[in-house]
Amino acid sequence: MTSSDKNFPGRDHDHGVCIESAFERAEALCRERGAKLTPLRRRVLEIIWESHAPLGAYDVLQRMNAEGERNAPPTVYRTLDFLLKHGLIHRIESMNAFVGCAMSADAHRALFFICRDCGNVAETHSEAIGEAIEASATRAGFLVETPVMEISGRCQECYDDE
Amino acid sequence: MTSSDKNFPGRDHDHGVCIESAFERAEALCRERGAKLTPLRRRVLEIIWESHAPLGAYDVLQRMNAEGERNAPPTVYRTLDFLLKHGLIHRIESMNAFVGCAMSADAHRALFFICRDCGNVAETHSEAIGEAIEASATRAGFLVETPVMEISGRCQECYDDE
């Protein structure tokens, strides 16, 4: 396992710490880039980080509006776009849903393991897979730009449970 | 390149032959399994095979209804489900669209190269990638079930053109 892997959370993981460090990374990155982490954006990032399972845009919206606010779909989609653009979240294409990015944000080309049982997602970055894909692409005369690699299956906790 | 790769079609490729062989495979497979390749299903398969770029369900529907027919969405989705179930087409998750399966249908775990320019898709099957993913999954304690691997980029024809 490389140092950049983010494992499945496990029942015991300290989510307070986990979300805190996500915020710190986000703040540092925005400061660095002169991007504005407005209250709205911060709130959406927080909502997404409250779960290790991807949330749909309308799930996020519902949570945003839980206290009687009246945000509309374009607001959440715009905000998600901002977070995506800056690599603070990932979109899971096979679920039309969004999950926090645990990595340094320029480390792209992530591989996601998605547990069909608990719904949690682990993000990993593997040299070997990247190389295998590049090799295959080269043989096909293809120029890789945006890989989508989402592996559905079962995480250890879930298949240990049966 | 392994023998199971389906390359990008190329400007000169004989689409008549290409679609014919797809039909032959589909017929053989259905005969083998006692599945019924009804006129409706055959028609949808044909529509999908008319393009090497994935078609959305509503694109398929429009083409089905081009002669004034009045098929409704559930009809096309049901038919697509049948074709998916039997491995005659693939769903491209990152596009919400469908493309013909060029392979022997039990050869699963396909990797798709999707050209963002011409929209065409090439399906490949690489041992090396499969192994790299398994290795990564094992390290993460993850049991692989359904990999989604869709690589967006540019095919040779398109970047040769500029």
Next chain:
DNA sequence: ATTGCAATGTTATATTATAATGAAAAATAA
């Protein structure tokens, strides 16, 4: 203070997908 721009708000609508129910057709059994 004004201008310009980024962020957010608002309304409407487009796109993708499914639930629920029933009719028709085909396969199977009696």
Next chain:
DNA sequence: TTATTTTTCATTATAATATAACATTGCAAT
């Protein structure tokens, strides 16, 4: 054959996901 069952297809309605278009707000730079 006729009855029975199952599969396929039709129909209506609606759910879920996403964006277009335009208005407003608020801050930053001059």
